[in-house]
Amino acid sequence: MKKIIYSLLFFCLLGNINAQQTPANKQTTAFSIEGATAHLGNGKVIENSLIIFNEGKITFVGSAMMKIARQGNIINAKGKHIYPGFIAANATLGLVEIDAVKASDDQREIGIMNPHIRSLIAYNAESKVVESMRPNGVLMAQVTPRGGTLSGTSSIVQLDAWNWEDASIKTDDAIHMNWPTSFTSGRWWLGEDPALKPDKNYSKNINKIISYFSDAKNYLAGDKSPKNLPFEATKGLFNGNTKLYLHASGEKEITDAITEMKKLGINNLVVVHGVGAENISEILVSNNVPVILDRPHRNPDSDDDAYDYTYTIAKILTDKGILVGLGMEGQMERMNSRNLPFYAGTFAAHGLDKEEAVKLITYNNAKILGIDSFVGTLEVGKDATLFISEGDALDMRTNIISKAFIQGRDVSLESHQTKLWKRYSNKYKSK
Incomplete structure (x- = not known):
């Protein structure tokens, strides 16, 4: 009987280890992303942009040169690109x-x-x-x-x-x-x-x-x-x-x-x-x-x-x-x-x-x-479902996502593949 219980506990723990990450918590603080090239999703582009969002909604979209107070966590995205999800x-x-x-x-x-x-x-x-x-x-x-x-x-x-x-x-x-x-x-x-x-x-x-x-x-x-x-x-x-x-x-x-x-x-x-x-x-x-x-x-x-x-x-x-x-x-x-x-x-x-x-x-x-x-473009009033890429997100060489938000929630970018990549990268670095 003990063996059965231990086996069940083992498989439960194994299942928890292999489960998907816990979903991100509801947004509680504002974010201001400045300096990125913003691809608004409607065909327009803003160089050196400022995107602010709070409580899951976008509150400002414009130029970072405008004199407007940044809110909450400020992310310096200079040289990067921001897109709607x-x-x-x-x-x-x-x-x-x-x-x-x-x-x-x-x-x-x-x-x-x-x-x-x-x-x-x-x-x-x-x-x-x-x-x-x-x-x-x-x-x-x-x-x-x-x-x-x-x-x-x-x-x-x-x-x-x-x-x-x-x-x-x-x-x-x-x-x-x-x-x-x-x-x-x-x-x-x-x-x-x-x-x-x-x-x-x-x-x-x-x-x-x-x-x-x-x-x-x-x-x-x-x-x-x-x-x-x-x-x-x-x-x-x-x-x-x-x-x-x-x-x-x-x-x-x-x-x-x-x-x-x-x-x-x-x-x-x-x-x-x-x-x-x-x-x-x-x-x-x-x-x-x-x-x-x-x-x-x-x-x-x-x-x-x-x-x-x-x-x-x-x-x-x-x-x-x-x-x-x-x-x-x-x-x-x-x-x-x-x-x-x-x-x-x-x-x-x-x-x-x-x-x-x-x-x-x-x-x-x-x-x-x-x-x-409520989604599809970076516009005031829409959901803050967006991400920051190191470069052109349509190019697999430069689609390197550093941050992603869904309804303002800072979501995990980890996956089974990224975990394996890190694991084996470390393996070969140690030799």
């Missing part, structure tokens, strides 16, 4: 810890139509992966479900919290739908032709979606008996309070998705992926539909695409007047979410203005996610 859109952070361990994988639910499934309650605030975001300036994320036709509902979190309730900064912001593709390929492993061919079931699949939303609309307009939770969850789509994220690529698919949803009275739309969106920009602009792009470090989807299509698409869409954000969906998306600023930097290296690239993961993502009233 970066926002990872369309990510599954906190929903999967280890891909090979099924019990830690909570990114999708069984079923096809799941608008009522809430990703937020599955969010693991103590994820080792989540804590590795902060050292690169990624301080917020849209936690998004996957799978099925209607995957479920996303929420937006800040990345230093005790639990999902503490983490949430916008609950149930959108429902996500995977639009069917008009082309299909054969299963080569069964000897079928792997070449792309028109999908004969494309129209049938669209009709299923239309039928589902029509039934939901009729249910909401009726006596709602018997109670239907999935239909109840779609209410915000029809009154405009909830956005519908259309995960779609291809000119035909995007056009069909927008057209059919508009017919149903669902007008608050966002296109995710958006391959081919540059060819139907008029439709997107006229319907005020933004696009969340995938990471640029991937191959073009079509043989007809330019070799650098995935690197230049942000500039192309921005020049056409489309509001563009940057999402994280793809291979190893949770781990790769820490590279969010470097993906934006890749767009900057291929034609997009540097401050426009910053906007992709600050103001633009905040605007698309509907949280721009």
